Amino acid sequence: MASRFWAGGSDTDEDEEKKTTSEEESTDDSSSSDSDTEKKGPSKFMVGSSDSDSDDDKRVVRSAKDRRFDELKGTCEEMRNKLNINDWGTVQSLFDKLNKQMEKTLKAADSLGAPRVYIKMLVELEDRLYATLANKELTKKMSPTNAKALNTMRQRLRKHNPAYAEQMEKFRANPESEEEPDSEDEESDEEDEAESGAEGEEEEDGFEKIKSAKEKKKDKLLTMDPKEITYEMVNKKLQEIVLSRGKKGIDRQDQVEMLSYLATVAKGPYQKVEVLVHVVSALFDINPSMSSHMAPPLWRRCVGVLFEVLQLLADNPYIVMDEHFEGNEDRTEEPEAGVDVKVWGNVVAFVERLDDEHFKSLQVIDPHTHQYLDRLKDEPLFLALAQKVSDHLARTGDTKSLARVALRRIEHFYYKTDAVYDAMRKLALQQKEAANVVQEEAENGDEIPDEEEEVAISKEAVVVTVPADFTLSESCMELMNQLAVTIYKHGDERTRARAMLCSIFAQAIRDEFYTARDMMLMSHLQDNVQHMDISTQILYNRTMAQLGLCAFRAGLISESLFALGELCGSGRVKELLAQGMSMSRYQDKTPEQEKLERRRQMPFHMHINLELLESTHLICAMLQEVPVLATSGMEKRKPLSKTFRRLLENHDKQTFTGPPENVRDHVMAATQALMRGNWRKAYDYLASVSSWSLLPNKTEVLDMMKAKLQECGLRTYLLSYGSFYRSLSQEQLCKMFDLPDKQVHSVVSKMMMDEHLSGSWDQPTSTIVMHAQNPTRLQALAEDFADRAGALVDLNERALTLRTGGLRGEDDDAGPRGGYQDGNYSGQRSGRGQGRGRGRGPMLGGLSGYDGGGRGGRGGRGGRRGGFNSSGFSVFGGGDARFQGGLRQKSQAMQFERMTNLGRVADRRQ
Known part of the structure; x- marks a missing residue:
């Protein structure tokens, strides 16, 4: 059996090999057989053929x-x-x-x-x-x-x-x-x-x-002599390309090339403008998606075509561009010069689309690469185009569109400092010089070698440079003011609001705080900004952030805290400034919402440094809150910055605090040092924050912050430790806080006038004499109320003892209920008429809270604990003690006492 098995296995292998070889040789075998005897295989289908075997x-x-x-x-x-x-x-x-x-x-x-x-x-x-x-x-x-x-x-x-x-x-x-x-x-x-x-x-x-044949049909016009091409042929080909736009299977790049060639063979300026406008539209069609940006070479080529269109419109003012014009398909010849004719197109829409594409490209490109810098160099090219469009609209009298273009221009200037603006002007001049060099080379006959389409597009894009007649004003604020006036005159509500915010932003980065603040208050934008679109709200948040930074650089701490408090206290600074996505576990966003939010993100070169913003907000909150925390034993105030208070509480709860690492740690460490009056250590912590290097006037800002810390340290020290002194020397305070005599005298005198410091100046010795603090009117009234309540309770007890059978021998020893004990008025609970304790002396230190309570109608209820401590500084927290039946018992006791006295007198007479 085994031999059969192995034999069968070998037979099957041989059969498989034979099958594979037979498949290859089947054609030869079938061809060798006669077609008359066997009608199988390929020979079957070859019957009747006139060819040989x-x-x-x-x-x-x-x-x-x-x-x-x-x-x-x-x-x-x-x-x-x-x-x-x-x-x-x-x-x-x-x-x-x-x-x-x-x-x-x-x-x-x-x-x-x-x-x-x-x-x-x-x-x-x-x-x-x-x-x-x-x-x-x-x-x-x-x-x-x-x-x-x-x-x-x-x-x-x-x-x-x-x-x-x-x-x-x-x-x-x-x-x-x-x-x-x-x-x-x-x-x-x-x-x-x-x-x-x-x-x-x-x-x-x-x-x-x-x-x-298809290629020849497509390129028929390209192979013809330009002199043989007629106006009607160009018009017919143009209409054919326009009708094929948007269809599937159409090569958009071929359309752009064909339209570009038609522009070179156009018969007259009117037809050339008409073709060039469609060239711009075809270039936009190459990238139809709104989620991706147009390639920079295509963008530059589109700008170059628009320059050519604007030049033709300026040379031929009888050509009017109208976006609602449907076109003349039946026109067979160029219109006469001087007769007004319309052509389809909207230059303003083209400019806005180019601006959006430039903005989107800056959002996507890595800001740490040379590609990002090369893309930024295209900004003067766009500004030159926008200026030419503005000149064209001014000639045609379209003021509404002029305001739209002016807003696009002002949005490229408002965030630039004078140094950045000057650098952009130099870049524009260099590009103009490069354009002149390229023009000279072209006149000398230098040719560009033939390459592929994309390479050709990039070559053409390199040639597109700033026109020779483009000029930028020497002062950025002058140019912005001119554009803002145009917008205020002819723009709509949204355009005017954005122009106002841009102007405020520009004033703030130039340290003109009072001008920017007055413009913000007069515009009343803070009242209506919640009803505006999201991009305008983002611009408002950016403006308020710069306003707060400007106030801090000017030394206006309270104004800076007011401007930055709501923004930095929200916990969503990145999202509000459109500088990142906030990923919250409790907030689910749909893909559409995330996509829209990503489209609104600001490019990297327009970002406001978040670390600088946070450090400014926390330092301002520290300078305002630390003196308040020093006086918390005397008065309780609403926190000026909840964010700062929360961070300070979390920092105090930590068992072990290591060296500071981030901005918050540095500010919290400085706060702890400042609360002890150690302003030098606090300054060292704050000066080591790395974000100060972003400021152009770093030295001035640090000097201002040092002066504010010295003043805040002086106030905090006097409020915290002033009660432990009988007198303080002005000279000693000057040495401790490194302040001049006049400033120390001014700060201390202001604290005395505001009743934050109980003391007076001794002018001959230049010392501060600390006074024992007298109770306030509320504290005095509370003390009087406690005395009257104690007397009333004592009277009720006497009346009760007389009713129940006499004083029982306690008249001499027993003091009034809740009497004076150990220098404190001890509040005893009035209950069912049983008094406890014996009074043993006058009040020495103050009044402790009277706790009225107990059951029944004879006792007082509800008095809260509170009063003066030994030093008299704590807030009196006593409430209104309500005594149920107190006055009634007083009158009954007085009547009972009169009756008792009358009875005693009668007994004596007897």
């Missing part, structure tokens, strides 16, 4: 090779489809299948070289593989199985592709040649297969003829 044999061999070649091409197409969807698991299996088919194709073709289709597939596969590996975001989103297949493909290509390295290099050098040159080379080696090769060439030539 040898010709039939050759055709059958050709079909077998073609079948292998078609299978190879089909697998390549399937691999391309899977590459487009990044299905690398399927690509891996198809790659194995492709290699097996490649071996069969080489056997069938008896060739040693790989077909061009196979080489092309290897090149595409290698390029797509390395492009996918370079895209980190895409690889992170892949499933583990797909990522594993991607890495496997990379390793297999490293081992497989070196064998075809030379052929791949040749293909990369000349990728536009025919796809199947190998098959034709093989056919040329055998003269017997010439007819079949001719037939295949006829089909291929037929396809090539159709393709070339």
